Structure formats: structure tokens, C-alpha cells
């Protein structure tokens with residue numbers, strides 16, 4: 358079943374991914390396994406093909422649409438019922454970067470952990486981040502970047518937030534990042550995956 362999800366995702370068959378995720382949930386496969394061994398594993402395989410020029414942007418785009426559809430199916434299970442949000446997190450992918458799947462996953466996991474999320478989407482300017490932090494009285498800003506060319510934009514956002522006199526802690530994540538990079542740009546935290554992002558937010562807000 359999980360391999361079928363991988364195959365349908367890689368082929369960009371959105372409706373089939375949705376059906377298979379529903380079937381997997383109905384047959385009792387844990388949500389985490391459907392996510393990690395179905396959707397994410399399929400996207401990782403596709404990433405290798407993309408890197409080797411065996412598939413191209415159109416194929417990756419349709420697969421991304423199928424992935425987001427699968428994630429939406431999993432969302433209710435990833436989100437536990439919470440009455441009072443534990444805090445408010447503004448999240449977005451930095452300017453110039455259109456990758457939003459990992460960011461969406463982090464947003465879902467944070468929602469699941471009881472936080473209110475203001476998701477600004479992808480290709481977000483530092484001005485927009487600053488405006489959203491102010492407008493929502495945010496507790497944390499979470500930034501995502503998937504490209505070596507856009508991860509540097511995170512430093513621009515951090516400077517803009519500091520320049521605006523906002524002391525909101527900023528955490529960063531995305532495949533090309535490292536803890537060293539996060540330290541260099543003055544981020545308060547780095548998460549290599551969505552689950553660690555939740556841990557870091559818990560830790561920062563517990564202080």
C-alpha cells in the first residue's frame with residue numbers, strides 16, 4: 358500500500374494518492390508511516406530522478422500537487438484537538454523560493470501540537486514577515502528555504518525583524534541548511550525536520 362502511494366505520487370496521480378491515503382488510513386496504517394514511508398519517501402525518490410535529469414519541473418510540479426493533496430488528507434490526523442492555542446507561529450518560505458511542501462508539513466505538525474499558525478505561503482518578502490509578526494503579535498517566526506540561493510535571504514529577514522525592533526525568536530529549516538548556518542545568521546533555532554521544529558518551538562516558548 359505504501360509503495361503504491363509512492364508510485365502514484367511520483368506519477369503525479371493526485372486523485373489516486375488521495376484514494377490510497379484514505380484506504381491506508383481506513384486499514385489502520387499509522388499516519389506517521391503513511392507520511393514517512395508513503396508520501397515523503399515518494400518525493401525523495403522523485404528528488405533523485407530530478408537531480409539526475411531523469412524527470413523535469415512539470416513532472417515534479419504535478420507530484421507536488423499530489424503530495425499536498427495527500428498531506429491534506431492526513432491533516433486531521435496530524436492535528437489533535439486543542440482548545441487554547443499554545444502560541445502563535447508565523448511561517449513562510451523566503452523570497453525567491455517557491456518550495457512549500459516542507460513548510461506546509463511543519464505548519465501542520467505545529468497545528469497538531471496546539472499552536473495557531475499564520476501561514477504566509479512561499480516567496481515571502483522580509484517586509485511581509487515583519488508586517489505579519491506585528492499584526493498577529495506572533496510568538497515565533499519560522500522560515501523555510503530549499504535553495505542554496507535563497508537560504509541567504511533568511512539573514513535579510515532576521516535583520517529586518519531586528520531592525521523593526523521586534524524581539525520575536527526566529528527559527529529556520531529546509532534541506533540545504535545546517536546548525537552552523539543557522540548560528541551564523543543569528544537564528545534562535547534550527548530544525549532539520551518538522552518534528553524537531555515542534556520540539557524547538559516548545560523549548561523556546563517554555564523559556
Ligand code: B1M
Nearest residue numbers: 404408455456457458459501504505529530531532550551
Ligand atoms: Co526544486 N529543488 N527547484 N522544485 N525541488 C530541490 C530543492 C533540489 C534539491 C533538487 C535537486 O537538484 N536535487 C534543488 C535545490 C538545489 C540547491 O539549491 N541546493 C532544486 C532546484 C534546483 C529547483 C529549481 C531551481 C529548478 C529549476 O528551475 N531549474 C526551481 C526553483 C524554483 C524556486 O523556488 N524559485 C525548483 C522548482 C521546484 C518545483 C516548483 C518544481 C517543486 C516545488 C513545488 C512545491 O514545493 N510546491 C520542486 C520540488 C518538489 C523539489 C524537490 C524534488 C522536493 C522538495 C520537497 O518538497 N521535499 C527537491 C529535491 C529534494 O528535496 N529531494 C527540490 C519534501 C519535503 C517534505 O521536504 O522541503 O526538505 P523538505 O522539508 C523538510 C525539511 O527540510 C524541514 O522539514 C520538512 C519536513 O521534514 N523543513 C523545515 C523545511 N522547511 C522547514 C522550516 C522549518 C523547520 C524545518 O521552520 C523552522
